[in-house]
Amino acid sequence: MSNAVGQGDYTGHGELTPHADHQWTPLPSFGSLLYAIELPQDGGQTSWINTIKAYDALDKETKAQIDQLQLITYNPFMRRQKTRDQAEAQGYGNSPLYRFKDQPILSHAYPHPLVRTHPESGRKALWLNTHTEVELVNYEDQAGSQLIEKLREHISKPEFAYEHHWEVGDIVFWDNQVTLHSRRPFPADQRRLLKRISLAGSRPF
Template sequence: MTALTQLSQAIHDAPRWHQAEQFQDGSEIRIEPQHDQALGAVVYGLDARKAQSGETIYRLKQALAEHLILIFKQQTLDDLQYLAFASYFGSIFRPGADIPVLASQDETGTPPDVVPVSNAVGKGDYTGHGELAAHADHQWTPLPSFGSLLYAIELPQDGGQTSWFNTIRAYEALDDATKQHLDQLQLITYNPFVRAKSNKGTNGYGSTPLYRFKDQPIVGHAYPHPLVRTHPESGRKGLWLNERSEVELVNYDDQAGSELIASLREHLLKPEFRYEHQWQQGDVVFWDNQVTLHSRRPFPAEQRRLLKRISLAGGRPF
């Protein structure tokens, strides 16, 4: 018999509905919005190892579209259980082998289904211990991921907090004339992993231009997406722009484009659009990647931090 992929094995091994002790009663699950924060809701009582009803998954999908991040507390999962739970919400993100992303493997050109996000040698030393600028995952790809889940396994004593930014609120705070102007624009976000390879071993960010002028070489493929993205379920609009990647407005004056992007980036990072998560072991945070950004505070290199990320496939932004 042909060996199963990791995802196929996860679903094969998932709890069966007829096993009553593994089918979770939805009345045990509470979703509490963070009304004092820019986004987010905390989910209590859900055991991601158990089979979930259609009503529960529908509730969670509605809550994600409304609150943009869901925080599941006190989870204890192996990789197959984690994958089985994530697959309730969509297909696993798998970019083409010609589009490098975090954790792309040398043999296949694609990342594993479960990506270790860690500074722990031997467990996926992909992101180190430094600060990570606010970004949306896979924004430079033709079909960026719809969302990601991040599971906290080992945490440092100091630092390492993750912040999320509500790009819907950021868009809605703009004046009407600015909104109308931005609604007509397309943005290219260039792949930082291609830039990092071209810089021969540098980390990419420090030497990456924030805006590509037309007299500068193009590094990697260009995939134009709307600068203002419409959420496919709620219809709300958000700014589709990150803090530091090399970008370019399509058919726009270089200097004016550079200034506009700089002002929008400053606007996006205002405290009123931000929620900072203080991680606890066993947290799983599930965020809508289409209308949020996320960043990370630095932490001491000698302190271990291990989280595991699963990203879900998305469609072409519109």
């Protein structure tokens, strides 16, 4: 994961908002490792959100409301690529946070549980990113958008998060099934190079 041209520069140097890797695929990653090789002097910290804690902190009424819902997470790179050339023609800038049914689908859609169960521990997790385009299956557009906005405000609370300040040589492993991760921005003229390994996962349930 680097801002160096030719070395994974698609991630750039800006902020990467909280997300789970490959959440838009049928078999999202089980986990990932990052190895820090070069680091900027300023910024570039990585944070993780514990989505089990986020789910546990919900009130009973909200848990009952969302426990059986299915969520589609769309590939964020597809909408972004499409809008580079056609934003004005189709009325899109950045990816919308919630897909209404009158918006075109630009990528494959794989529904997964909004409340995911960890395959080893059996713990439930609120499996929702904070900014990628999503859609609740068989849910009215406006109500779905409002519910997702409410849940995203909840999951972004600081008590669920840990921020890691990197040192060269650090190796961090995380469980992609029950966490979100993000990156702080850093100066464009400073290099940041980390190697990532993603581990194959299974269908969420």
